[in-house]
Amino acid sequence: MRLLKVLIAIGLVAGVLLIPATALAAFGIDPGKVYIDNLFPGAQAEFPITIYNQNDYETTFIVKAREPDYTAEDKGYGVFPYLEWVTVTPGRVIIGASDTGDVLITVAMPEDADYSGKKSEVWISFMEEETEGMIKIELASRIFISTRVEEPTEPEAPAVEGEGAVGITAEAGEPVSPEAEPVSPFSPWATIGSVLGALLGGGVVFFLFKRRRHV
Amino acid sequence: MKRLIISVVLALSLLIVPVSGALAVSSQDVEVTADPIYVSISNTPTSEALGLVAENSTTWAIGPAPADPLVDAGCTFTVTNDGEVAVNINIQATDFTGGLGWTLASTVGEATVVMKAGKLGDAHTAMIVLTTSSEAFISSLATTSSMKWEFNLQTGTFTDGVLKTNAITLTATAV
Numbered sequence: 001m002r003l004l005k006v007l008i009a010i011g012l013v014a015g016v017l018l019i020p021a022t023a024l025a026a027f028g029i030d031p032g033k034v035y036i037d038n039l040f041p042g043a044q045a046e047f048p049i050t051i052y053n054q055n056d057y058e059t060t061f062i063v064k065a066r067e068p069d070y071t072a073e074d075k076g077y078g079v080f081p082y083l084e085w086v087t088v089t090p091g092r093v094i095i096g097a098s099d100t101g102d103v104l105i106t107v108a109m110p111e112d113a114d115y116s117g118k119k120s121e122v123w124i125s126f127m128e129e130e131t132e133g134m135i136k137i138e139l140a141s142r143i144f145i146s147t148r149v150e151e152p153t154e155p156e157a158p159a160v161e162g163e164g165a166v167g168i169t170a171e172a173g174e175p176v177s178p179e180a181e182p183v184s185p186f187s188p189w190a191t192i193g194s195v196l197g198a199l200l201g202g203g204v205v206f207f208l209f210k211r212r213r214h215v
Numbered sequence: 216m217k218r219l220i221i222s223v224v225l226a227l228s229l230l231i232v233p234v235s236g237a238l239a240v241s242s243q244d245v246e247v248t249a250d251p252i253y254v255s256i257s258n259t260p261t262s263e264a265l266g267l268v269a270e271n272s273t274t275w276a277i278g279p280a281p282a283d284p285l286v287d288a289g290c291t292f293t294v295t296n297d298g299e300v301a302v303n304i305n306i307q308a309t310d311f312t313g314g315l316g317w318t319l320a321s322t323v324g325e326a327t328v329v330m331k332a333g334k335l336g337d338a339h340t341a342m343i344v345l346t347t348s349s350e351a352f353i354s355s356l357a358t359t360s361s362m363k364w365e366f367n368l369q370t371g372t373f374t375d376g377v378l379k380t381n382a383i384t385l386t387a388t389a390v
Contacts, residue, residue, distance in 0.1 A: 028253050029253070030253045032389035033250035035246075036247050039245050043245045044245070045247045052255070137258060139254050
């Protein structure tokens, strides 16, 4: 009888030890894809990504922007070359058991960036900070970035070609306003100006109309 | 009187044209569109201890060399798509640490090993040689679907007899 108990105990211990360790849906992310269109110098895009901690314990996640392993080449997207434009806040997130947490992603294009009319992809990587076991899971949200086609704002240097160009150097003239932003005809100032102009014009017409009636 | 009214209408219409243009300012803004899709995968088991491995040998995670091509019973691991969208899964590994360490390579050598991973149905010769860079592994794994996979380790010659470990990372992205 005692021998049977010992054998059962050994069997139970062996059974527990032989159950394979599993990584059952430890976490998830949403959204898995984000499209940023019409990005232009000086502009930025912001959006949140939610992490779902499906562990029954508090978990720390490391979040960072990284180069993609592959891109949607069939849709014209290449590798986004400016990881420094992408900010993840925070880059380390502690989320309680079965809870969710957000990280804010900001893609800011510098004022002087020369990256007009491009389509490229960058990934936001999510991994658990400390996981036991040799198989790690990384989830990545794919960010597709399209930049606006900008009109050239500075005069180009005159081209010097042909045989007569030997020994000749040419220098581009200074732009009138090198720091000037391309002025959109639809700026807020244009809106305000138009409204004020309409009011002023209406006032003048009303004044003339009244004066004519008196005459 | 009529002339006056016509003049007023013309003047106002000229002034209103740029105003309506100003309302189109939103077309110049940055647009952010998120695909609300949940991405998640799981893998089981999370570890595999290979035990003692000999020089110039091949050790499979499952134990004895499995059938060629890989069959269900010849695969140790199962990766499952727990998300709401099909995913592509890439794979990469780290060099082995512990003692003098082992470096991953495409051919074995002194302290240099070859690690290969294959999924169900792959011929042994079609298994991917793992490196520290990410490589395509499983394409378009449908939601709620699973895929079995296996790896092996080919050793060269050793410079020490110390316990070594490495990690394999599975990276999932929405298709």
